[in-house]
Amino acid sequence: xxxxxxxxxxxxxxxxxxxxxxxxxxxxxxxxxxxxxxxxxxxxxxxxxxxxxxxxxxxxxxxxxxxxxxxxxxxxxxxxxxxxxxxxxxxxxxxxxxxxxxxxxxxxxxxxxxxxxxxxxxxxxxxxxxxxxxxxxxxxxxxxxxxxxxxxxxxxxxxxxxxxxxxxxxxxxxxxxxxxxxxxxxxxxxxxxxxxxxxxxxxxxxxxxxxxxxxxxxxxxxxxxxxxxxxxxxxxxxxxxxxxxxxxxxxxxxxxxxxxxxxxxxxxxxxxxxxxxxxxxxxxxxxxxxxxxxxxxxxxxxxxxxxxxx
Numbered sequence: 001x002x003x004x005x006x007x008x009x010x011x012x013x014x015x016x017x018x019x020x021x022x023x024x025x026x027x028x029x030x031x032x033x034x035x036x037x038x039x040x041x042x043x044x045x046x047x048x049x050x051x052x053x054x055x056x057x058x059x060x061x062x063x064x065x066x067x068x069x070x071x072x073x074x075x076x077x078x079x080x081x082x083x084x085x086x087x088x089x090x091x092x093x094x095x096x097x098x099x100x101x102x103x104x105x106x107x108x109x110x111x112x113x114x115x116x117x118x119x120x121x122x123x124x125x126x127x128x129x130x131x132x133x134x135x136x137x138x139x140x141x142x143x144x145x146x147x148x149x150x151x152x153x154x155x156x157x158x159x160x161x162x163x164x165x166x167x168x169x170x171x172x173x174x175x176x177x178x179x180x181x182x183x184x185x186x187x188x189x190x191x192x193x194x195x196x197x198x199x200x201x202x203x204x205x206x207x208x209x210x211x212x213x214x215x216x217x218x219x220x221x222x223x224x225x226x227x228x229x230x231x232x233x234x235x236x237x238x239x240x241x242x243x244x245x246x247x248x249x250x251x252x253x254x255x256x257x258x259x260x261x262x263x264x265x266x267x268x269x270x271x272x273x274x275x276x277x278x279x280x281x282x283x284x285x286x287x288x289x290x291x292x293x294x295x296x297x298x299x300x301x302x303x304x305x306x307x308x309x310x
Contacts (some may be wrong), residue, residue, distance in 0.1 A: 025227065036236075061102055062101040064140065067175025071088075082126050086124075091159060110125070112124075120276050121272075141153070154299065172210070173209070176208070176211075177210065231286070244272055250271070250276075251269050253268075270307020273305045274303075
């Protein structure tokens with residue numbers, strides 16, 4: 001956030017210093033102004049959550065007809081008849097909520113935070129007198145144990161990841177292509193100082209965006225479908241105590257006890273929610289039996305969390 005703010009201020013300084021005809025200030029405005037706005041919003045949410053540290057969570061059981069959905073936003077009816085409107089919830093967690101029908105609420109008043117069972121992330125919510133306009137009833141999702149390839153939560157989470165990756169890849173390709181087209185049609189004054197640097201920066205950044213977009217699309221094509229027919233439970237002992245991180249992935253190492261009695265060393269790279277569950281329960285679930293020397297997909301039956309086990 002500090003770097004984005006400094007570079008955004010540098011763009012303002014360039015514009016006020018007489019570089020209005022140059023594209024460089026606008027590159028700073030677009031590239032770092034949006035990043036600064038995003039981090040400012042994240043910081044404001046964190047400050048709100050920080051004031052609630054030490055407060056207990058309140059369990060909210062959702063009635064069968066008390067959950068309405070509009071896009072990725074959810075409205076949940078409270079016991080007093082009011083409605084809790086959540087922020088955007090991805091497809092996988094939304095399918096989990098449609099089956100589990102339970103939320104944990106943090107805070108009081110009209111502005112609260114919510115989290116799903118097993119999740120290490122929060123979503124902002126607001127209590128209103130009515131649900132979101134145009135929201136419809138959420139379809140009930142079965143919570144009976146099913147094989148990985150028939151798990152509706154895993155399927156919804158996989159579809160969301162594919163859709164998000166494809167969209168991000170297309171956006172990167174469009175932005176990178178637009179930047180390269182701009183560079184190809186821009187005449188550079190060789191005696192200027194700022195414009196050649198600006199055009200070179202736009203060209204380099206556009207090339208990186210195109211490369212990222214291609215890598216994302218290739219990654220989607222290489223993503224295998226869920227074909228495993230069984231969940232395999234391992235008992236694990238970690239080398240060190242797990243310390244949750246605020247974002248990103250977590251890495252766990254230790255010993256795993258297989259169903260056939262074998263004990264092997266393992267390394268798990270997973271999202272924070274799955275890593276926290278493994279550390280708390282000592283259980284690790286795999287999608288299918290692991291093959292020697294090959295990574296296996298780790299997860300949790302009925303929950304949209306995953307990782308790579310080796």
